[in-house]
Amino acid sequence: MTEVLGRLSFTDDSSRDLELREYGLDPATDSTLLPNTAVMSALQNLVRLAAELCSAPFGVVNIISAEYQHQIGAWGVDPGVCSREDSMCAKVFLSRERTIVSDASKDPRFADNPFVTGDIGKVRFYASVPLQTESGFVPGTLCVFSNKTNELSPQQVGMLEVLAKQVVELLELQHRTVQLDRTYAELKESNAKLAGFAGRVSHDLRIPLTTILGYVELVEDDPDIGGHSVAAEYLNRIGASGRRMLGMLEDVLNYSRVGGGIQPTQLSLQDVAVDVIRDLGIENDGIVEVQDLRLSADEAQLRVLLQNLLSNAMNYRSQERELRIRISGVSNYQGATLFVADNGKGINPEDRAKVLEPLVRLRREGDGPGSGLGLATCSSIAKSHGGELSLTETPGGGTTVAISFPAGA
Structure with a gap:
């Protein structure tokens, strides 16, 4: 039995890789993509649940980049990488609809695929659900498969789609984590620059201010300029203003320093x-x-x-x-x-x-x-x-x- 719904749609490969990087999934190399540890553990549990729900020995979460298929979660097999050309999911995932095949060797889309012919594997039963985010981006699939033919009940298909939505939630969590990490790094860099700038400005302004206040104090001690003269009053105002400015410089410097390491x-x-x-x-x-x-x-x-x-x-x-x-x-x-x-x-x-x-x-x-x-x-x-x-x-x-x-x- 073969079920394929919807029409294929395509996306620019360079845009795809940029989008994957936004999710913390860098496809720049052919190495396995690794989200953070908490996401990996949760993905593993969801893949296992999907495989057991469908009575299939194998399950994977595939992330498909411009050139590769990366398995970031797997059950029954070790997570690995293959070329996008060899990927079964890459042929159908952009349809944004589930694909369920009871015997892939009899399906014209997969019959000559190395995962079916025996060059890489001998897949027969194959079921995948695209992972579509709220923005409409499809980074890959939740896929279960077996070396034996199989059929799924409507209830099993429904639950497989529910699990795919849970995988998307985890990827969105990874996305938000990446955004927060990036924002924190930018804020930390900005704070460091602010502290450096405030330090330089404070240093450059404090030296002349301190010099001015020093001369003010010397003149105030001059017996010829004392008492309640107009000059003494002006000096007192200059001194008070200078000390307030020094205090403000110190406040600005303290404010710029906090929030760093x-x-x-x-x-x-x-x-x-x-x-x-x-x-x-x-x-x-x-x-x-x-x-x-x-x-x-x-x-x-x-x-x-x-x-x-x-x-x-x-x-x-x-x-x-x-x-x-x-x-x-x-x-x-x-x-x-x-x-x-x-x-x-x-x-x-x-x-x-x-x-x-x-x-x-x-x-x-x-x-x-x-x-x-x-x-x-x-x-x-x-x-x-x-x-x-x-x-x-x-x-x-x-x-x-x-x-x-x-x-x-």
Whole structure:
């Protein structure tokens, strides 16, 4: 019995190979194409199920390139490669319809094929279903075959088509994985270029700024220019502007550096926080309460994160109460979540997503200086560890920042 539905349609071979590469199946050589390990294992199970369902000893998933047929999943035979000219599936797969042949030696399309004549094999029963993606591309087939003649019931044919759809789902998963890997590689390269550019710009601008500020300090110490003169006022403004610019350069440099290669280690939250508190000069003020916690994170980035969050809490403190900051966290088998809670002005719910964007400031009355990169930098640090940052209100007023650090980051 022979069943062939539909008409043949053809595709440009070079376009076919480009499309296969998009699915992570590089047909540039005659070696066997290998998707990732998880896809391979699932393909093996589906091919086995298809073969046993059809009472056939052999089953394969064929990927057909411009020149070759690659078996990326096989049951009953070792996966291999043959020329497209020798392939049985290559003769019918572009029909986009199933092909079921009870005895291939009596079918004019396959009678002289080396897989039928005995040159390569002695296939008799042959059934294949094209693997058609949502875009209409057909990379190959799910095929079962036997050295003996066979017939399939309508139920078996239906289930074979269902299994072919499952194979397509796996190939689409492979496709999305390839796209994500490519995007990640491009993002990593972009981040590296950004960090290099920011480093050069920061270096080139910091040297003249530091020189200007040095001269400003020298002139300020000149007894002839002091007190409340107009010159002293101008020098004070120049110095303040220069220091703000230096601070912004450092913020831009920190922001450009995060998201690159991290080196997580087991850290004590208390040890890192105490160092940051000391650097900010608030270790003796009783402002910050720290709860210890073990977490896996990049030490340098965790330090930048805490420094930004504590600086924000100090800049946006409430005038109605003494500033208090609590650093705490929880951990379990999934990782750790760090909380930095202050009792400052707080952030309105409608502004919380906005302030995580780079260079966004709320500019409220009484707010301290800032570049609008602090929370954006902290959010990037969380993402570089595979986690996320969220903002909520502290009970009684203020802002609580939650940062997750997944296990194995």
